[in-house]
């Protein structure tokens with residue numbers, strides 16, 4: 117794997133407080149993301165420079181311990197960072213989540229090579245990263261078969277199979293994968309890299325939204341992963357460590373997108389309030405629900421903290437419920453925004469049209485709303 121061993125001194129975001137992190141992210145969003153949002157959405161522009169920039173500001177280092185280049189503040193500021201980016205652009209907010217998910221995997225592993233050599237580079241955004249855990253999560257929930265098989269060999273494993281879609285990746289990017297260990301009922305989790313021998317990244321479809329997310333089909337043909345790059349094998353207990361933070365951080369996407377829909381509805385109301393008042397899901401109603409979800413998810417983020425621990429069943433249930441509520445609110449808010457804005461929203465390329473298309477992604481990216489409801493039903 118082409119990864120340099122040099123450890124960065126410290127994440128520049130390390131000394132920032134929560135508020136100054138948010139302020140510096142707001143400034144970066146206004147200067148470097150807002151001008152490119154339409155290109156990201158319509159032309160599939162990948163905002164690599166911005167993604168690296170917010171890494172330097174500390175957007176990926178919050179869930180990483182201080183000795184590995186982060187701030188050690190935990191899931192809460194990471195969730196807030198994803199929220200604030202998603203308020204402007206869900207594609208980029210999703211990629212901020214993808215990257216944070218991979219940081220979270222590295223933060224929770226017992227593998228000292230990954231924690232000491234690789235994590236600091238991911239925490240600072242020097243190495244960009246994604247996650248290919250949709251298939252295993254659906255597999256563990258009884259929704260689909262596992263797609264990657266790992267055959268043990270001298271010094272590691274040989275991986276074969278295909279992951280339909282993995283975002284925020286490229287030749288140098290890292291991403292988390294999971295595979296069944298051949299001949300056993302056990303699974304492993306590992307870190308793969310785009311340029312590995314035997315791994316082909318294919319981009320053969322266009323998406324109705326999220327087009328700028330560098331999303332590829334990943335074909336593993338006899339890809340060797342050495343033991344150095346194994347996060348956990350078997351990974352049952354490890355998956356329980358990462359699951360709550362993985363799911364909860366996605367709530368940030370729904371919080372940010374819903375907030376922007378409400379703000380845009382209020383803007384439209386400046387001239388249309390006299391008639392928009394007869395619509396359902398008015399900004400004030402949605403704002404109350406959004407604030408409840410925000411407070412609940414912030415409280416849960418504090419309960420999850422820094423990882424490397426099991427959370428109680430009730431906390432996990434609340435995390436899953438919050439993630440489902442984030443999907444439902446995003447759908448309702450973007451639909452109501454369309455109706456508030458009226459015909460102007462129907463103009464191709466309008467912000468209203470983009471927010472509507474983006475909102476469906478909150479409800480269908482794994483764990484999708486149907487997946488979350490299945491798990492909630494099995495827990496009650």
Ligand SMILES: Cc1cc2nc3c(=O)[nH]c(=O)nc-3n(C[C@H](O)[C@H](O)[C@H](O)COP(=O)(O)OP(=O)(O)OC[C@H]3O[C@@H](n4cnc5c(N)ncnc54)[C@H](O)[C@@H]3O)c2cc1C
Nearest residue numbers: 247248249250251280281282283323326331480481482484
């Ligand atoms: C833009 C985008 C980015 C994504 N990024 C990631 C990521 O970073 N990591 C990750 O693990 N997952 C990613 N996914 C997958 C996502 O998380 C969901 O698993 C996926 O959208 C399907 O969810 P579902 O539960 O609705 O699946 P289902 O209800 O099972 O529906 C999936 C359907 O799509 C079909 N299908 C699957 N793959 C393909 C394909 N390549 N071409 C044509 N049809 C196909 C299946 O046969 C099935 O009918 C991404 C998906 C999209 C659309």
